Amino acid sequence: MKVVVAHNRYREAIPSGENVIVDTEIEQLRAAGLEVVPFQRSSDSIGDMPPLGKALLPIYPIYGLEAQKELEKLIKAEKPDVLHLHNPYPLLSPWVIRTAHKHGVPVVQTVHNYRQVCSSGLYFRDGHNCHDCRGKLVGWPAVKNRCYRGSAAQSAIMATTLAVHRPTWRSVDRYIALTDKIAAHLTDYGIPAERIVIKPNGLPDPGAPTPLGEGFLYGARLSPEKGLDLLLDAWRRHPDGANGTLRIAGDGELRPLAERAAAERGDVTYLGPLDRAQMIAARHASAVVIAAPTWEDVLPTVILEAMSAGRAVLATAVGGIPYMVGEGPAAAGWLARPDAESLAAALPVARAGAAVAATAARERYMRHFHPDVLTDRLVGVYREMVKDSQRTPR
Secondary structure (H helix, E strand, O other), X not given: OEEEEEEEEOOOOOOOHXXXXXXXXXXXXXXXXXXXXXXXXEHHHHHHOOHHHHHHHHHOOOOOHHHHXXXXXHXXXXXXXXXXXXXXXXXXXXXXXXXXXXXXXXXXXXXXXXXXXXXXXXXXXXXXXXXXXXXXXXXXXXXXXXXXXXXXXXXXXXXXXXXXXXXXXXXXXXXXXXXXXXHHXXXXXXXXXXXXXXXXOOOOOOOOOOOOOOOEEEEOOOOHHHOHHHHHHHHOOOOOOOOOOEEEEOOOOOHHHHHHHHHHOOOEEEEEOOOHHHHHHHHHXXXXXEEOOOOOOOOOHHHHXXXXXXXXXXXXXXXXHHHHHOOHHHOOEEEEOOXXXXXXXXXXXXXXXXXXXXXXHHHHHHHHHOHHHHHHHHHHHHHHHHHXXXXXXX
């Protein structure tokens, strides 16, 4: 079976769990014996575009002419059985779905965020969750609030793109929802339940866990929706050193908060932006991984990485996180409400129970997020698409 994997890569300077997941999934599919043909573009290339390309960039989300030409050429040459789409913005455009259908190729899409409805993809703005564009033909609230890249003009283009491509999204042959929350989002959007499969992301097995380290690790893009300010508020409610060390890794607009906390307290260390190997080392040095988003986070890769490494998780109960962590004695850790009081109360509990929860976290990864489990499920989706496909243009 031959699969085209289409993805617009996020900028490499900003850590992207989605880029990691796409790369990992390609490796897993190849290991399972499938022929994978990547069709990828990177947002890093925008700076190197010629003047004409940059001038046309605003219309790329609606219709990326070069991407359609190149995809059409690739389909004719490779004759794939399925196109699997991840992120189409900004250089691919959802039009790749129409291009694939034009040549009779069925399309599967993994939904990593809420971009079918929300211009930012987060259902989050100005420090709070927001659903103002849900149910509207055109998301004018996104334009008013400059939800896409802080620009009214770019938000207008994205809102128009989402309106134009509503029929395109509804033509996708099969949606892969990472959690039950994403499945509900798609159903609300008008996708029939029989065209939605719930399959979370998985990560390669890193092997037997290393001995537990000490303290907590928070690694994320340092932006408001990721909850750094919430975590620091909760952390400051305990005396310096009461919960061991808090290591903060990442970069972004809230970096000054991390630097200030590290300067003020002896139990906070700011590690800065880390590469993959450095992040693994930081995880090994810690006992518990914290994920504290305040937006409806879909399926944070940092939690998958923690569970696979045998590290317990302390996380806010938002989006798909409860699905990931689980509940009861087999849970991978602890859930807290997305407020400072609840998170502060959970910190000493997590420190005391890290060893027991670490074992449960690794076991939950093996049962639910191991590639042997998830790759078989994904290949099954592809086979169903091929079986039902008539390979006729639409």
